[in-house]
Amino acid sequence: MTDLDTPVLDNHLHIDPDNGRGIEAVQDFARLGGTHLLVVNKPSWHLGVEPEVGEDFRAVFERTIEVVDRASEVVDGTAWPVLGVHPGLVTRLVDDRGFAPEDARDLMQAGIDVAAEYVADGAAVALKSGRPHYDVSEAVWDASNDVMRHTFARGADADCAVQLHTEASEEMTAVAEWAEAAGLPRHRVVKHYAGGRLVGPTPSVMSEKERLTVAAESGEPFLMETDFVDDPDRPGAVLGPKTVPRRVRWMLEEGYDDAVERAHVTTPGRVYGLDTVATLDGD
Numbered sequence: 001m002t003d004l005d006t007p008v009l010d011n012h013l014h015i016d017p018d019n020g021r022g023i024e025a026v027q028d029f030a031r032l033g034g035t036h037l038l039v040v041n042k043p044s045w046h047l048g049v050e051p052e053v054g055e056d057f058r059a060v061f062e063r064t065i066e067v068v069d070r071a072s073e074v075v076d077g078t079a080w081p082v083l084g085v086h087p088g089l090v091t092r093l094v095d096d097r098g099f100a101p102e103d104a105r106d107l108m109q110a111g112i113d114v115a116a117e118y119v120a121d122g123a124a125v126a127l128k129s130g131r132p133h134y135d136v137s138e139a140v141w142d143a144s145n146d147v148m149r150h151t152f153a154r155g156a157d158a159d160c161a162v163q164l165h166t167e168a169s170e171e172m173t174a175v176a177e178w179a180e181a182a183g184l185p186r187h188r189v190v191k192h193y194a195g196g197r198l199v200g201p202t203p204s205v206m207s208e209k210e211r212l213t214v215a216a217e218s219g220e221p222f223l224m225e226t227d228f229v230d231d232p233d234r235p236g237a238v239l240g241p242k243t244v245p246r247r248v249r250w251m252l253e254e255g256y257d258d259a260v261e262r263a264h265v266t267t268p269g270r271v272y273g274l275d276t277v278a279t280l281d282g283d
Helices: 021-030 055-074 089-096 101-120 138-158 173-181 209-218 244-254 259-270
Strands: 009-013 034-038 079-083 126-130 161-165 188-194 201-207 221-226
Touching: 009 126, 009 188, 009 221, 021 055, 034 055, 034 173, 034 259, 055 079, 055 101, 079 101, 079 161, 089 101, 089 138, 089 209, 101 126, 101 138, 126 138, 138 161, 138 173, 201 209, 201 259, 209 244, 209 259, 221 244, 221 259, 244 259
Parallel strands: 009 034, 034 079, 079 126, 126 161, 161 188, 188 201, 201 221
Antiparallel strands: none
16 A cells, blocks of 8 residues: 555546446546545446436435445445436437427436435435537537536535536636525536636646646645546556555645645545545544
C-alpha cells in the first residue's frame, strides 16, 4: 500500500462486476494510495435494462450498491454510490425505441424518483443527471433540461448533491441558477468531466496534469476524477483507476498541498457532506 498521507477520492468512476475488471480495478486504485470512491451506476442499457417504467431502474441501482459494498471492503476509506439516469438514455428511447421526447422525459424522471429513494434511505449519497453532450433536436434538448431540473428538485428534497453529465463548458451559470431555483445550492451541483476552470457548478476535474494545474492554481473548490468506464471493449477509454492517486502524488511533489486538501477533504465535505478523514478507518 502506498501511503500518500491524505485521503484520495476519485469522484466519478464506474465498476462493472460482470463484464469489466470490477473489484480488481478497485484493488489497483487502493494499492496506489486511493482511499475513497464515488461509484456512479453504469448506463442502464449497459446492465441489460431497457426500462419501461421507473421501477425498472431499481435493478441497476441495486447492482451498483452491491459492487460498492464490495469496493468499500477493499479501500482504506469508503466507497459510496451515486445513482441516477444517464442523459444519453433519451436518445436510445427516442431514436431506437420510438418514444416521444415527452414520454422519454417522464420515464427518466420516474427513474430519478427511484434513485432519490435510495438517497433518502441513506443507501446512496448523490444523484446523477444531465443532458446530451452531442447535437439533438430542440424537443429532446428541452426534455433533457426538464429531467435535469427535476433532478435538482429531488436533490433539494433529499438534501444531496447532483452530478451532471453535460456538454463541455467553462460557464454554466444558467444551470446553477436552475438548481438554486429548485432549492439546491449551486455548489452542490457537480459537473463531471470538467476542465480546470468552471463558473457555476463545482468542477469534477478530469485528472490530467494540465487541467489539474489550472484547478490547483485557481484557489477554487474542485474534485478529481477518472471517469473510468470499466468496459473491456474500450480498454483505452478515459483514465484508468490508478490515475487519481498517481496525480495526487504528482501534485504533492509539485507543492500543491493546499489543492490536494481542497479536492480530497474540504470540497467533498462541502458538496456531499462526506468526511474523508474520519472515514479512513472504514467506518
